[in-house]
Structure formats: C-alpha cells, structure tokens
Amino acid sequence: MDHIDRQLLVLLLQDGRATYQELGRQVRLSANTVADRVRRLQAAGVIQGYRAELNLEAFGRGMQMISDIRLRDDTDRRAFEAQLAEVPQVIGAMRVTGDYDFQLRLACTDSREFETVVDRLKAELGVRQVHSRLVLHEVSLGLDRVIGS
Template identity: 80%
Template sequence: MDRIDRELLAFLLQDGRATYQELGRQVRLSANTVADRVRRLQAAGIIKGYRAELNLEAFGRGMQMISDIRLGDRVDRHAFERQLADVPQVISAMRLTGDYDFQLRVVCADAREFESVIDRLKADLGVRELRSRLVLHEVSLGLERVLEG
C-alpha cells in the first residue's frame, strides 16, 4: 500500500459514496486507475465494506450507555455472543481482557428501557455483573489516524 492508496482510503472514510471521478481528481489519477486501486484494496480485505451512518436520535434512541459486563461462571461466551443478536438495543460488543468479559454499547429511548435491557441481560443471557456509564457525547477522531502511521 503506497501513499496514493492511503489518500484514497482517507477520502473514502470521509465520503464512502465518492465516485471514481471525484477520487481521481483528489489524487490526480484517472477514474479507471482509481477504480482498479479501490478494487485491489477490497480484494486484499483492506476495505471491508461501506456503511451509512445513522442518527440514532431520529429513531428515538438518543440515550447511549457503555456497559462493562462479567458473565456468570458457567456461561458459554459463544452462546452469549449469539444471544446478543436478539437484544436490539445492543449495537456493539467487544470481548475484553481484564476484570470484565465484554463491553457493550447500548442505545435506548430512556432509563426505563435501559433497565429492561439490564434485566434481560441478567435473567436470560447470564450476565453476573454490570457496570454502566452514560455517554454524554462522542468525539470522533477518525479512522484516518490509522493511515498516518
């Protein structure tokens, strides 16, 4: 991966819907050359996909929490991960090292809905302990930083 590939990736992170012509103007290459480079980056697994960024408040899910959880001693983590798919308020889960097993990102309409998520995680998914924090706001530093070094 060279400097031009890194520039293309930085532009795609800003606008994943940019045309090959637009990208070509940015890096001073033809649209066909840019298309070839982007296809190569996709084939290499560097570009995994393209996604829309949603405004969660538009869906009535303006309350976000980060929850560190510890599973019960006999809970199979693979089964837990599969069961998380049935909890729509959980939008991401990361397996951790350290004192907790997972960190969940949870979005809800209000505290009452979050309370029901907690109850479900404990009763149905085997969560033994949960520590949550309310997200006040998020500062996005951008994935472009990965391209710098």
C-alpha cells in the same frame, strides 16, 4: 500500499460514496486508475465494506450507554454472543481483557428501557454484573489517523 492508496482510503473514510471521478481529481489520477486501486484494496481485504452511518436520535434511541459485563461462571461465552443479536438495544459488543468479559454499547429510548435491558441480560443471558456509563457525546477522531502511521 503506497501514499496514493492511503490518500484514497482517507478520502473514502470521509465520503464512502465518492465517485471514482471525484477521487481521481483529488489524487490526480484517472477514474479508471482509481477504480483499479480501490478494487485491489477491496480484494486485499483492506476495504471490508461500506455502510451508512445512522443518527440514533432519529429513531428515538438517543440515550447511549457503555456497559462492562461480567458473565456468571456457568455462562457459555459463545451462547452469550449469539443471544446478543436478539437484544435490539445492543448496537456493539467487544470481548475484552481485564476485570470484565465484554463491553457493550447500548442505545435506549430512556432509563426505563435501559433497566429492562439490564434485567434481561441478567435473567436470560447469564450476566452476573453490569457496570454502565452514560455516553454524553462522542469525539470522532477518525481512522484516517491510523492510515498515515
């Protein structure tokens, strides 16, 4: 991967829908050359996909929380992971090291819905302890910082 590939990745992070022609203008290459480079980055697994970024407030889910989860000793981790897909308020999950087993990102309509989710996690999914924080706002640092290192 050379500096032009890195430039293309930064541009695609900023606008995943940019055309090969637009990208080519910015890196001073033909659209065909850019297309070849992007396909090569996809084939190598550097680019794993493209997705839309949604505004959760447009869906009435503007209340976001980060919740640290500790499972009960008898809870199967893989079963817990599979069951998370059935909880629509969970929009992200990471297995972590330290005092907790998982960190979840939740998007709820209000505190009542959040309370319902916590109760469900404990009653149905084998969660022993939940430690949550309300997300006030997100600071977007961008993955383009990683590409340059």
